[in-house]
Structures are given as C-alpha cells and as structure tokens.
Amino acid sequence: MADSRTPRSAEGLGSSSPAPAVTRAAAVLDALAEAPSGRLTLSDLSRELGIPKSSTSNLLMALEEARLITREGAEFSLGRKLVELGAAYLSRLDEVQEFYKFCEQAPTLSGETVRIAMIDGDHIIYLARYEGHPAVRLTSNIGDKMPLSLSAVGKVLLAQLHDHDIEAMFPDDVELPVMTPKSLRSAVELKAQVAAIRKQGYALEDEESTLGVVCLAVPVPTHGAHGPSLGLSVTALKATFSEEQAALMVKELKELAHSLGNPMG
Amino acid sequence: MADSRTPRSAEGLGSSSPAPAVTRAAAVLDALAEAPSGRLTLSDLSRELGIPKSSTSNLLMALEEARLITREGAEFSLGRKLVELGAAYLSRLDEVQEFYKFCEQAPTLSGETVRIAMIDGDHIIYLARYEGHPAVRLTSNIGDKMPLSLSAVGKVLLAQLHDHDIEAMFPDDVELPVMTPKSLRSAVELKAQVAAIRKQGYALEDEESTLGVVCLAVPVPTHGAHGPSLGLSVTALKATFSEEQAALMVKELKELAHSLGNPMG
DNA sequence: GGTGGTTGTTCAGTGGATTGAACAAGCGTG
DNA sequence: CACGCTTGTTCAATCCACTGAACAACCACC
Structure with missing residues (x-):
C-alpha cells in the first residue's frame, strides 16, 4: 500500500x-x-x-x-x-487470563467467537481471541489491527473518548476507510452512532467489515485511572443471528466486562 | 531471578x-x-x-x-x-496457518494439545498452540520460552544441531536447569538422549518439566537453507497415556512435519 | 517542619556516532 | 566481455547525542 x-x-x-x-x-x-x-x-x-x-x-x-x-x-x-516481547506484554494483562476463563463458562458466549481488544492510536488491536466455534474460524489474529470506524469494538472504544478527541480524529470531512458496501462512509454518521452507543451501552457492526458477519461489542470500564480502555466483542454469522441471541450475548458480555473492570479473587 | x-x-x-x-x-x-x-x-x-x-x-x-x-x-x-510487531512476525510464518488446519483434521491430534516451537538462542519459543482438549489448559502461552533440556521440542531441536554446537552449549560439566525430580541433570545424559532421538526420529519428555505431564516431539525438516528449524509437540497427561496412542501421535506429528517441510498448495 | 535520601529534569561541553563519498562486488543486458 | 546500474562495506572528518554534575520536587521518617 x-x-x-x-x-x-x-x-x-x-x-x-x-x-x-x-x-x-x-x-x-x-x-x-x-x-x-x-x-x-x-x-x-x-x-x-x-x-x-x-x-x-x-x-x-x-x-x-x-x-x-x-x-x-x-x-x-x-x-x-x-x-517474546509481545508475549511478555500480553502475559502482564491479567484481563486476558480471566477473559478465557469466563468465556469457557458463560452459557451463550462459550459457543461463540469472542475477542478482547484495545485502542491503539487510531486503530484497535486484538489482544486475545476465544473460539467456542471451530466452524467459523476468523481470519483475524492476535495483534492484528483494525480501523476504529470499521468494527464494533472500535466504535465502542471511540465512544469512551472525550468529544474533542473524537472531533480531532474524525473531522466532518474526513475520508473513512471502506471495506464493504455497508461500511460507514461519513464521520457525521460515525459520530451519530457514537452518541447512540453511549446511550445503549453497546455497539453493533452490521457487515461493515465483512459481508455476512455481524459483531456486538461492549466497553470494559477502566478501573482507576491507569491503563487504556479495553473492549469485548462477539462475532456471529448474520444468517444465524437473532434478536434474542443478541440480547443474551450483550448481557454476558456486560457481565464479563464488569468482572474485568473490578479485579477480585 | x-x-x-x-x-x-x-x-x-x-x-x-x-x-x-x-x-x-x-x-x-x-x-x-x-x-x-x-x-x-x-x-x-x-x-x-x-x-x-x-x-x-x-x-x-x-x-x-x-x-x-x-x-x-x-x-x-x-x-x-x-x-503488533510480534503478530507481524508470526503472520509471516505460513507454517502456523497450515499447522492449525492440519490439527483440526487429524484423527488423533485433533483431540490433543499440540504446539509448534522454534529454537531461539539457548531456549525454545512457542509460536502457536492448538487445543483440541479444553479440559487440559496449559499454562504456557504463545511466545513463552523454555530451556532446551526441559522439553521434548527442545531436545528434538537440539538433535538437529551439529555436534560441535551442542558441545559448545552443553559442555559436560554444565549445570542444567531443573524443574521436577525427573528433569535431566547432566549434560552427558542429555547428549545420550540426543543420539537416541536422532535414531528414532522423535523425542519424549517424561514429567521432566511438569509432574504428571508427558510430551512427544518431532522436528520439521527445514526446507531449503533458509529459516530456523521448527519442532512440533503433543502434550498429554501421563495418566491417560498409552503406547498405542503414542505411536499414533508420532505418526500424525510426522505427517504434519512433512507437510510443513514441503510447501505445496 | 526540618532533614536525608530519593526521584526525574535541565544544560553546556565533549567524545564518539553519524555521514557522505569513494570503494568493491554482484547482476543483468546488449 | 565490457558496460551501466545496482548492491553493501570502508573510513576519516564533523556534528550532535551523550554525559555528569547541579537542579528541583518528592516522600518518609524522625
């Protein structure tokens, strides 16, 4: 490129x-x-x-x-x-360990593909991936990057930022990256979604990065001041995606996010 | 330390x-x-x-x-x-992608914990892990390091080196790291095992790094001159480990090693 | 609140890293 | 084979990054 x-x-x-x-x-x-x-x-x-x-x-x-x-x-x-160095970084994130444990035990999530990501400049970066679903293997890997506007986690993490930071990254006339016909194209539209995400507490990505695939994401409340904010997402095939299922997933994602945000034994 | x-x-x-x-x-x-x-x-x-x-x-x-x-x-x-950089390194290794695919389809291996590792100085470093066996989750992660003498992959990769390199790394009086009562203690013993491994084509680790756990490993023939040599290993619980099973695993590991060593469609 | 031992930051002089040009070695091409 | 166009390595002169000491800010402990 x-x-x-x-x-x-x-x-x-x-x-x-x-x-x-x-x-x-x-x-x-x-x-x-x-x-x-x-x-x-x-x-x-x-x-x-x-x-x-x-x-x-x-x-x-x-x-x-x-x-x-x-x-x-x-x-x-x-x-x-x-x-080695990348692994050393990840091994220090207790969140990653707990993430795996939680996914295995969660009733709905345990059968899905769940990922944990972090904001990294103007992209997100995937830190870990749980695959309850060997049938649907994602092409994305740990360490991969994604533009903020093209993923549910990206949008949910964006929604955590202050408005003036968002404005600085996405002025109204900026050109957004496009990967599918359904990708968001205007920063205005993106900012409207951000407002909605803040209200409802989760983000949806509807075939915006890959046709046939939808994503749900929630933020992990940043405990204390330190550490960058994390986000969680579930990926599912649009064909097998229902409203009820979505509600369940969001509920479990929020539980996981809560337990990651409040470190305990 | x-x-x-x-x-x-x-x-x-x-x-x-x-x-x-x-x-x-x-x-x-x-x-x-x-x-x-x-x-x-x-x-x-x-x-x-x-x-x-x-x-x-x-x-x-x-x-x-x-x-x-x-x-x-x-x-x-x-x-x-x-x-990101670590991920970029791994994403360039086509072997890792093929490794996953093969494990999923292999009759015996698909239910086991399989790893691919590479020699890195005087240690091995794990590059990828396939887990067919959610029951037994290893503590080791991608990017983790291990002394050569304490793992099956380490020994099998050591066996690929020239004798004078081995001698340089393990003079007879060197002190080996010890993790369990069954860990190898003398370099002489290690070199005897290396000779045996060269004959039989695979290595066995019998509770030398973790009590209750055994490992089998085979080398991946290095195709052409470039690239460091890789090794594959299966981990199993000693309790559920039989001779016949071992033979099957070694056979499938060797198939995988062969297909990794001979890049094809 | 004073005091000793921290911490991280500032700054001008100097020694060594950086540099560009000149070198040698490889590779297609006509 | 001689030719142009690459490539990577060598080396001495210069410039600038590194240094050490002096600074300010902090914390802990009498």
Missing part, C-alpha cells in the same frame, strides 16, 4: 528525537512489519526511510545483535525476540 | 555496538520483559543497566514516542506496538 515513491521521513522535521538512533530503529521495525513480503534489503530501508546507507547498516547490525531483526542473505525481516 | 545487585552491563565491554543507543534500547525492553512486575522506573533501569540517568531518560522518551513502551506515572512498561 505504501507508495514507494514517497519516503516517509523517520523524523518529522521539526520534532527531533531525544535519541534519534532509537527512533530510526523503531521506524525500521515498522517498515519491516508493513512490508508486504516482510523482507527488505538495506537499500530498500535506506531509501524508504531516508536514512543514509551507512547509518542504516549500523542500525541493522545493532538490531540484529539484539535479535529484534534477522538477516537472511541480503534481506532483513522481523526477529523472534519480538514474539 | 535477576540478582538486582548485579548490573548486567548493556554493552559487553570490548564489543562496542555500531549503534549503542539501539543496543541499549533493546536492553531496556529486555529488562522490562524480565521484570517480575513488568514495570520499572527510570532510576531502576538506569541502575540495572548501568546507563546514566540522563541518557536513560532520553532512551525512554524515544521508546515511548515509538510506542514500544508506555509510561504510567513514573513507571514504564512494554508497549502495545510490541504485540
């Missing part, structure tokens, strides 16, 4: 980093993560990030020594250590 | 990194990943890594801007971007 003609400068001109080498190294990791093939050469990186070749070479050597990237011939790709 | 009295210098004295800031930043991430609570203050990090406070402050600011870490008051912890 990234236009290879447009080098995205690692440094935003005026904003000089307090540790440029680190900022640039992070840009290297990003570039590798976003590259379609996942593999780039020194020259590729140097060109795309606008970093001199010799400097890039130094960065890559340091990153390789830290196992954050791997060299394979002349091509570099992400390293295994990133899996 | 880390003796807080012993600052592990980020730089190995003589070996000066071509990009010290990056190496130090990586050390910061490691320290945060290993910290029991997952949260450290600027001073903690400065002390433990032997980096001046002012420099540490700069590193942390740059890391935070890259979302590789998060600040929470005065404490720093790993950032969400690491989950």
Whole structure:
C-alpha cells in the first residue's frame, strides 16, 4: 500500500528525537512489519526511510545483535525476540487470563467467537481471541489491527473518548476507510452512532467489515485511572443471528466486562 | 531471578555496538520483559543497566514516542506496538496457518494439545498452540520460552544441531536447569538422549518439566537453507497415556512435519 | 517542619556516532 | 566481455547525542 515513491521521513522535521538512533530503529521495525513480503534489503530501508546507507547498516547490525531483526542473505525481516516481547506484554494483562476463563463458562458466549481488544492510536488491536466455534474460524489474529470506524469494538472504544478527541480524529470531512458496501462512509454518521452507543451501552457492526458477519461489542470500564480502555466483542454469522441471541450475548458480555473492570479473587 | 545487585552491563565491554543507543534500547525492553512486575522506573533501569540517568531518560522518551513502551506515572512498561510487531512476525510464518488446519483434521491430534516451537538462542519459543482438549489448559502461552533440556521440542531441536554446537552449549560439566525430580541433570545424559532421538526420529519428555505431564516431539525438516528449524509437540497427561496412542501421535506429528517441510498448495 | 535520601529534569561541553563519498562486488543486458 | 546500474562495506572528518554534575520536587521518617 505504501507508495514507494514517497519516503516517509523517520523524523518529522521539526520534532527531533531525544535519541534519534532509537527512533530510526523503531521506524525500521515498522517498515519491516508493513512490508508486504516482510523482507527488505538495506537499500530498500535506506531509501524508504531516508536514512543514509551507512547509518542504516549500523542500525541493522545493532538490531540484529539484539535479535529484534534477522538477516537472511541480503534481506532483513522481523526477529523472534519480538514474539517474546509481545508475549511478555500480553502475559502482564491479567484481563486476558480471566477473559478465557469466563468465556469457557458463560452459557451463550462459550459457543461463540469472542475477542478482547484495545485502542491503539487510531486503530484497535486484538489482544486475545476465544473460539467456542471451530466452524467459523476468523481470519483475524492476535495483534492484528483494525480501523476504529470499521468494527464494533472500535466504535465502542471511540465512544469512551472525550468529544474533542473524537472531533480531532474524525473531522466532518474526513475520508473513512471502506471495506464493504455497508461500511460507514461519513464521520457525521460515525459520530451519530457514537452518541447512540453511549446511550445503549453497546455497539453493533452490521457487515461493515465483512459481508455476512455481524459483531456486538461492549466497553470494559477502566478501573482507576491507569491503563487504556479495553473492549469485548462477539462475532456471529448474520444468517444465524437473532434478536434474542443478541440480547443474551450483550448481557454476558456486560457481565464479563464488569468482572474485568473490578479485579477480585 | 535477576540478582538486582548485579548490573548486567548493556554493552559487553570490548564489543562496542555500531549503534549503542539501539543496543541499549533493546536492553531496556529486555529488562522490562524480565521484570517480575513488568514495570520499572527510570532510576531502576538506569541502575540495572548501568546507563546514566540522563541518557536513560532520553532512551525512554524515544521508546515511548515509538510506542514500544508506555509510561504510567513514573513507571514504564512494554508497549502495545510490541504485540503488533510480534503478530507481524508470526503472520509471516505460513507454517502456523497450515499447522492449525492440519490439527483440526487429524484423527488423533485433533483431540490433543499440540504446539509448534522454534529454537531461539539457548531456549525454545512457542509460536502457536492448538487445543483440541479444553479440559487440559496449559499454562504456557504463545511466545513463552523454555530451556532446551526441559522439553521434548527442545531436545528434538537440539538433535538437529551439529555436534560441535551442542558441545559448545552443553559442555559436560554444565549445570542444567531443573524443574521436577525427573528433569535431566547432566549434560552427558542429555547428549545420550540426543543420539537416541536422532535414531528414532522423535523425542519424549517424561514429567521432566511438569509432574504428571508427558510430551512427544518431532522436528520439521527445514526446507531449503533458509529459516530456523521448527519442532512440533503433543502434550498429554501421563495418566491417560498409552503406547498405542503414542505411536499414533508420532505418526500424525510426522505427517504434519512433512507437510510443513514441503510447501505445496 | 526540618532533614536525608530519593526521584526525574535541565544544560553546556565533549567524545564518539553519524555521514557522505569513494570503494568493491554482484547482476543483468546488449 | 565490457558496460551501466545496482548492491553493501570502508573510513576519516564533523556534528550532535551523550554525559555528569547541579537542579528541583518528592516522600518518609524522625
């Protein structure tokens, strides 16, 4: 997707980093993560990030020594250590452990596909997935990202933000990403939904990211001031989706959200 | 585990990194990943890594801007971007996708707990887990590490290495980590097992990491020269473990390994 | 409230990381 | 095979990131 003609400068001109080498190294990791093939050469990186070749070479050597990237011939790709670090992050979230336990025991949810997600910049990121439903395997994985406007969790998390933050992210004339004919197209429409979500306490996504698939989501009340807000969602096939079922799911999701929000034994 | 009295210098004295800031930043991430609570203050990090406070402050600011870490008051912890990056790494491994598909269809394995792992320095790291067996939920997670000598996959991957590499990692007088009374204690014993594993083509772990639990593992033939070698394992309760079952599992594991090793439609 | 030991931030000097040009090695192409 | 166009590595000069000490803010404990 990234236009290879447009080098995205690692440094935003005026904003000089307090540790440029680190900022640039992070840009290297990003570039590798976003590259379609996942593999780039020194020259590729140097060109795309606008970093001199010799400097890039130094960065890559340091990153390789830290196992954050791997060299394979002349091509570099992400390293295994990133899996460790990502896992270390997730293992610290007690919510994830409890999430699994709860899903297994919940009468309705235990048979569905449930996910827990978190807001991450202008996207959501999936942290864990419970699959009671081996028949419907989602293509999305832990760690995957999604635009806020295209998912139920995204909308529900958006609804948790202050209005001026929402306005900053979605001015009225902004272009929203579109994945299906039913995707929301205007920021005005999105903000109207946000208002509705705040009233009813849950969000619905009706084939807006994948045709034939609907999603329900609720927010997890953020306990105390610390930690970013989490959201929960159930995914179901539109064909087998009924009002009563939806009501049950929302009820159980809210129970789960409540128990995640109030840490107890 | 880390003796807080012993600052592990980020730089190995003589070996000066071509990009010290990056190496130090990586050390910061490691320290945060290993910290029991997952949260450290600027001073903690400065002390433990032997980096001046002012420099540490700069590193942390740059890391935070890259979302590789998060600040929470005065404490720093790993950032969400690491989950993304780890996921990006895993999503590139086609093996993982095929692994899931195969497990679901395999007659015996589909009811068991199967994992795929990779060698990572002197440990193994789990890349994916299939659970046909909701009754027995493992405590281990994707991204977790394990010493080579304590798991069936570890031993089977060790058996793939050249003898001189094994000798370098496990000289005869080395102290092996111990987790149960049945854990291997001497490197000599370990190397004898490696020889046996090479003959029979699979490895067995008999309550060496967890009492009551046994594991079988086979290697995935590394197709071509590139990519590190992978291993597959099934975990079962010792109580419900029979010879015939073991034979079936090894057979299916080998089939899976073969299909992973020979990429096809 | 004073006091000792923290904490994180500021700032000017300097030593080392960064750099660009010049190098060597690979690869299609005519 | 010689040619252009890549690629990655080398090296000395310069600039800027790192440093250490001095600072301010905080907490805990008499």
